Amino acid sequence: xxxxxxxxxxRSPPTTSSIILPFTALTNPxxxxxxxxxxxxNLSPKxxxxxxxxxxxxxQLKWARPQWKKFVTLAQWASILWVVGYGVLYLDMGNxxxxxxxxxxxxxxxxxxxxxxxxxxDEAEQKG
Numbered sequence: 533x534x535x536x537x538x539x540x541x542x543r544s545p546p547t548t549s550s551i552i553l554p555f556t557a558l559t560n561p562x563x564x565x566x567x568x569x570x571x572x573x574n575l576s577p578k579x580x581x582x583x584x585x586x587x588x589x590x591x592q593l594k595w596a597r598p599q600w601k602k603f604v605t606l607a608q609w610a611s612i613l614w615v616v617g618y619g620v621l622y623l624d625m626g627n628x629x630x631x632x633x634x635x636x637x638x639x640x641x642x643x644x645x646x647x648x649x650x651x652x653x654d655e656a657e658q659k660g
Contacts, residue, residue, distance in 0.1 A: 619633075
């Protein structure tokens with residue numbers, strides 16, 4: 533147990549680096565497999581399409597913001613539903629005649645009064 537704990541705090545052996553840092557393009561031990569950027573005039577149309585598809589997909593993945601997109605979508609739908617709900621249930625445009633939303637408004641008032649009436653009855657029973 534003690535040797536295990538001492539092993540955690542022991543110094544690591546010095547690393548021997550065979551690579552001379554910093555290296556330049558001439559002394560780089562990691563040579564590129566292909567020249568970049570490729571000369572698109574010499575590529576076949578099929579290979580051009582593959583490269584374009586690959587890098588289009590990578591840029592879409594890099595710039596994707598799923599949480600932001602979800603938040604914006606929810607905010608848009610909430611604002612749409614609020615405007616429609618307010619317009620149907622509460623907005624009075626000054627029309628003298630009946631509108632399509634009057635039936636929905638009356639139904640909603642009945643629901644609210646039913647809930648409020650139920651609360652008043654429950655409160656009276658609890659007090660009495």
